[in-house]
Amino acid sequence: MVGIRAGGSRGTTSAWVRSAPWGLMLLAVLTGAGAGLGSIVFRWCIEQFTRLFSGHEDYAADPGSAHPHLSWLGPFFVVLAPVVGGLLYGPLVQRFAKEARGHGVPEVMLAVAQRGGRISPKVAVVKTLASALTIGSGGSVGREGPIVQVGSALGATMGRLVRADEGRLRLLVACGAAGGIAATFNAPLAGVFFAMELILMTFSAEAFGAAVLSSVTASVIGRAAFGDVAFLELPAFHVDHLGQYGLFAVLGVVAGAVGVGFSRILYAIEDACDWLWRGPEWLRPAAGGLVLGLLLLALPQMYGVGYPVLENATEGEYAVGFLLLLLVGKILATSVTIGIGGSGGVFAPSLFMGAMLGAAYGAVLHQLLPNSAGAVGAYALVGMGAVFAGASRAPITAVVILFELTGEYSIILSMMLAIALATATGRLLSRDTVYTLKLRRRGIDLEGPAQGAPLGGQPVGSVMEALPEPLCASTPLTEAADVLSLSGHGALPVLDTAGRYAGVVTTRAVAEALSEQPDGAPATAGDLVHRPPVVEPDEPLATALHSLADSVGSGMPVLDPERGVPVGWLSHRSALRALHAPAAAPAPESVPA
The missing domain is CATH 3.10.580.10 (CBS-domain)
Structure with missing residues (x-):
């Protein structure tokens, strides 16, 4: 009788959590807490693997230097680092979770749109290790894709434990994504809008409330671990006169085109890697790592995420020619990293590209219009959001996340103008975003029926x-x-x-x-x-x-x-x-x- 009562009590509790409004709020908080803790583990893993492979806390801050423990190799150790990293994460991904390959966000979007929010719990573990190994060994990718997939897998696992229906399971997946972004980048608002605009692709009071609770919970945990400071430290910028808005508008259009171009090159290089490689998939990251290593040897600023290089560009420390070289180098390095089977996001690379494009554009304007162009760094900051918006067509997320990442509000009007024009340019040039293009290439339309669905496939x-x-x-x-x-x-x-x-x-x-x-x-x-x-x-x-x-x-x-x-x-x-x-x-x- 005791066992029956206990079982009945557990069943009643589980049913309340599944159906009651407060049950969803509790699950959102728990998911946010899991995403916050997951982000701490993820960043710790990146730091440890970066120290192991490069001997530096962030090799991009001191590009071209030797590994402290392999000084006899000089800067040539970067040729071997991606190869060794590929030998570690290649078999891991191939054996345990193939969906952990690539930048992660498209898989989460697909799970929400057509798979009822179901994501395997092992994805969280495999994605954490594979992405940390990829970035730590020199892969030129970002953190947002992995942490979105990790947080979403945690949310899906939480929902399946209480046997939540598909509607709530999708919400919990979005909550995990929001929490991951919030904790990793100290950007709680951006986490919420990322989940609404890119993962759920819809807005509702219930979804917004759940995402806010998850994002706030994760952000509190992230701030306790990483501190309450802006993710990027940039100088203050100002728009000095109205004529500059026209210059920012032109930058928005150009940045939108660059965002679309990055998407096309990314998948063109992935196609080339698919065509060239004939060996086992687990060995592909190591073999391709040699190509990535040679690229890092020529341009060591591409090692890892590259935030120190981005900050230097916004402060005007690079010449125009070198800024354009860094822009092209990042497009190639990120595309090669993803193409060979690496695991990491494309958000941070798009920010990097935008900063290089904006800084180069601002530097040219400063030479042509020295009295009216304004600060070079302002164009770099606006370019960051505009390239991301052109690639992802998520303008709300782009505006909010740039504000939270930098804490810079003084040029919000210029940023909004450029991001809106970049989004429109991206839509004009391509029907797909950097995220949905990956799925469409596999024959998946997020707005269409799921593969094998009995209803909706007919013309x-x-x-x-x-x-x-x-x-x-x-x-x-x-x-x-x-x-x-x-x-x-x-x-x-x-x-x-x-x-x-x-x-x-x-x-x-x-x-x-x-x-x-x-x-x-x-x-x-x-x-x-x-x-x-x-x-x-x-x-x-x-x-x-x-x-x-x-x-x-x-x-x-x-x-x-x-x-x-x-x-x-x-x-x-x-x-x-x-x-x-x-x-x-x-x-x-x-x-x-």
Whole structure:
């Protein structure tokens, strides 16, 4: 009887933690505490492995020097360090957790979007060791990807221990990511927005509250271990006159292009490594480590994360030519590190690239416009956030994390302007980010159906209904109201006087216009037209559902991609019918152009 009561008590407690609002808050706090402790262990491992492989606390602070215990090798020890490191982490990753290879964030995004938040607990251990070995032995990658994956694995493990449902499991994964960022970089706000903008890709009061609790908990633990200071110590910068905003705007556009270029080069080099290597995967990091070592010998500033070099660039200690060399070198070194199978993040490298680009840009402006360009360091700081935004298209995270990493608020307007333009440039040049491109190359669309999912993989053309009779743009509102009321749809397509598709008019819009009718009010259906997002027949249903969910009325037109004319109607009813009609139905005939 005692055992039954005990078991019943445990079951009741577990059920309360799974379902009650305060249960989620408790799990968020515990996840944040785990992420905070994990960040301490992770940074300690990086420091120890860096001392072991280079003999320095941070070799980038004293590039080109010899290893204190291998002085007879001089600076040539950097050729061997990545090889030895690869021999250690290569078999570790291949044997225990292959998902620990690479920069980590895409795997977490995939787990949240399509795998119900499930992440193996062994990822936390393997990722910590593999990433620390990669960075410590000279890998030119960052800490954010590993700590996000480590914290997320801890959150997923916490959720599975209490048998949380998929919704809460996803939230706990995001909480782990937020806590990891907060503790590692002393950036609690950035941790929250990183989780919202990149991991969950949505905002809600519940998710925000849970992420805040996790982030604050982890940040308190991180500050107790590392101190309450800005992660990067930079001098104060100021915008002296309004004309500088135009200069920062140009930098934002250029930085956005550099961010996209980095993404493309990263995966191009990874493809090259895949094509060249024919040996066992566990040996690939060691063999490729020789190439990385030669690159480090030529440019030792690329060793590890490289924050000391970044700080020197913001203080104007490098010439323009050397800054551009460091920019290109970082792109190559990071790409090679990831391509050979190394484990580490791309956030810190993007900051490094942005600092080099911004400092070079500022130095050139200072020579051309000595009285109005302003401080070189201001451009370096803005460039850091802009390149990251161009690569990741996470503008809120970019603004917040730069403010928290540096504690510099004086040029927040310039930073926001450049980051917004960098994000727009990145979106214009590429449909994918540095994170989602990795998944799309594997045939995974985060907005589409999960691989093997029974619903959502079929094309829209197989489930759409016949197109309802369109309205003419010149149709009076009273007549349009009658037609809409008899159509059975909450919206109808509208054609202009030349018979071209103009958009959609909704019952609600017509009713509101008729009820008010002030002077100058809309008089025809064409005056109330709006264009919903484009949905095409070959588009997966799961992708189109995002647009359908936001549509006003009971459906939306499906457009022919070549002619731009509506050929069918996707309604909520037809989408739900796909649940019971998995076989593709013949598409309706197209209406004349």
